[in-house]
Amino acid sequence: xxxxxxxxxxxxxxxxxxxxxxxxxxxxxxxxxxxxxxxxxxxxxxxxxxxxxxxxxxxxxxxxxxxxxxxxxxxxxxxxxxxxxxxxxxxxxxxxxxxxxxxxxxxxxxxxxxxxxxxxxxxxxxxxxxxxxxxxxxxxxxxxxxxxxxxxxxxxxxxxxxxxxxxxxxxxxxxxxxx
Amino acid sequence: xxxxxxxxxxxxxxxxxxxxxxxxxxxxxxxxxxxxxxxxxxxxxxxxxxxxxxxxxxxxxxxxxxxxxxxxxxxxxxxxxxxxxxxxxxxxxxxxxxxxxxxxxxxxxxxxxxxxxxxxxxxxxxxxxxxxxxxxxxxxxxxxxxxxxxxxxxxxxxxxxxxxxxxxxxxxxxxxxxxxxxxxxxxxxxxxxxxxxxxxxxxxxxxxxxxxxxxxxxxxxxxxxxxxxxxxxxxxxxxxxxxxxxxxxxxxxxxxxxxxxxxxxxxxxxxxxxxxxxxxxxxxxxxxxxxxxxxxxxxxxxxxxxxxx
Numbered sequence: 001x002x003x004x005x006x007x008x009x010x011x012x013x014x015x016x017x018x019x020x021x022x023x024x025x026x027x028x029x030x031x032x033x034x035x036x037x038x039x040x041x042x043x044x045x046x047x048x049x050x051x052x053x054x055x056x057x058x059x060x061x062x063x064x065x066x067x068x069x070x071x072x073x074x075x076x077x078x079x080x081x082x083x084x085x086x087x088x089x090x091x092x093x094x095x096x097x098x099x100x101x102x103x104x105x106x107x108x109x110x111x112x113x114x115x116x117x118x119x120x121x122x123x124x125x126x127x128x129x130x131x132x133x134x135x136x137x138x139x140x141x142x143x144x145x146x147x148x149x150x151x152x153x154x155x156x157x158x159x160x161x162x163x164x165x166x167x168x169x170x171x172x173x174x175x176x177x178x179x
Numbered sequence: 180x181x182x183x184x185x186x187x188x189x190x191x192x193x194x195x196x197x198x199x200x201x202x203x204x205x206x207x208x209x210x211x212x213x214x215x216x217x218x219x220x221x222x223x224x225x226x227x228x229x230x231x232x233x234x235x236x237x238x239x240x241x242x243x244x245x246x247x248x249x250x251x252x253x254x255x256x257x258x259x260x261x262x263x264x265x266x267x268x269x270x271x272x273x274x275x276x277x278x279x280x281x282x283x284x285x286x287x288x289x290x291x292x293x294x295x296x297x298x299x300x301x302x303x304x305x306x307x308x309x310x311x312x313x314x315x316x317x318x319x320x321x322x323x324x325x326x327x328x329x330x331x332x333x334x335x336x337x338x339x340x341x342x343x344x345x346x347x348x349x350x351x352x353x354x355x356x357x358x359x360x361x362x363x364x365x366x367x368x369x370x371x372x373x374x375x376x377x378x379x380x381x382x383x384x385x386x387x388x389x390x391x392x393x394x395x396x397x398x399x400x401x402x403x404x405x406x407x408x409x410x411x412x413x414x415x416x417x418x419x420x421x422x423x424x425x426x427x428x429x430x431x432x433x434x435x436x437x438x439x440x441x442x443x444x445x446x447x448x449x450x451x452x453x454x455x456x457x458x459x460x461x462x463x464x465x466x467x468x469x470x471x472x473x474x475x476x477x478x479x480x481x482x483x484x485x486x487x488x
Binding site for chain 1: 181182205208211212215216217218219220221222223225250480481483484485486487
């Protein structure tokens with residue numbers, strides 16, 4: 001197994017600042033916007049962006065939630081592994097809100113499809129956007145594209161993109177893993 | 180990722196500690212789901228479940244049906260009073276006829292102990308026991324433990340007394356297994372005639388004095404006297420039973436500590452428990468009912484994920 005560094009901590013930090021600024025450009029003071037990190041891996045990026053918007057860009061009252069999509073996935077009983085659920089934590093109303101889904105890697109688009117269904121359980125949002133740190137081009141199974149992307153990556157199917165976060169793995173880095 | 184060690188839920192006897200842990204963790208997620216504005220998830224949209232009730236039930240049947248519908252499973256219902264069982268069909272034939280309509284899972288209540296185990300050996304479907312005679316009622320025991328865990332944080336080390344008609348109770352046996360598996364101390368309390376002769380073999384304490392039992396426990400699970408299963412007289416009168424084994428507010432107030440009161444239902448108000456106790460803050464009877472849906476969703480979800488596509 002070999003792995004190649006796609007992004008180091010410094011590059012990730014620059015990208016996070018750019019993504020934060022792009023969000024501000026479209027959502028101003030975030031008064032009608034909520035950020036939703038997709039469980040399990042999207043929550044790290046969502047937490048990081050929410051913190052950056054609050055502390056460095058002085059935006060008050062950022063609403064942040066985490067959405068688990070396990071029960072909405074389309075591969076129940078189809079794989080060897082049993083699907084493990086995570087915590088959903090949305091303590092606000094999404095009715096008529098502008099939602100930004102946040103996930104670390106966009107690959108087939110199936111998780112996002114599940115998230116689009118899952119969020120309907122909480123109401124009818126005004127609009128939903130998608131932000132991903134890594135966009136794996138040419139590997140989509142569904143017509144889904146991000147509104148904000150950190151970096152586009154061309155990876156073949158056997159390759160895996162691994163995103164590490166200080167909070168979880170002890171470092172900020174993105175690797176292309178060849179198994 | 181862990182999965183259940185079993186393909187059917189026939190009794191708590193067949194589960195291990197990890198299974199119970201997994202069911203509770205999954206139920207936590209479903210509890211969050213059923214408190215959403217839209218309480219339904221599409222996980223089991225390609226699963227069909229048959230609810231076969233050869234014995235009367237309201238709570239359990241509704242709870243299972245709701246759990247199945249909240250998971251988006253297709254549901255068919257069957258009760259023995261309106262069926263061909265009356266015309267002489269055997270259990271295996273009845274179930275195989277239903278399964279040939281492409282049913283993946285069977286939830287069954289039956290008056291005979293071991294009916295679920297028997298069925299699991301002869302038909303090709305995942306079986307959930309919703310009560311088999313006076314034997315086991317595993318989902319009730321799971322939701323009871325889940326409710327204790329929710330109120331007290333943990334089941335381990337807690338003192339739980341089961342009061343009443345232990346002899347005819349499937350809830351008692353499943354609860355004893357489930358509580359012991361999780362490290363709780365279990366006592367049974369009731370008139371000697373309603374305690375099975377060899378109950379001590381299960382490693383439970385036995386007490387015939389209700390006051391002593393309540394002083395010992397953190398949680399009291401009150402059972403109904405199952406008159407419909409009694410062929411002889413086990414105690415002189417209902418009034419005497421109530422005097423000896425009924426819980427009232429005065430008795431609870433005279434204890435050293437505040438204990439939790441549980442009841443699997445249906446309640447006979449004024450017999451094993453008075454109305455002021457049943458409706459008090461100490462009673463978690465309605466929490467048990469709400470948790471029942473989440474726990475049953477977890478059991479169905481986990482078993483269904485083991486059915487191969």
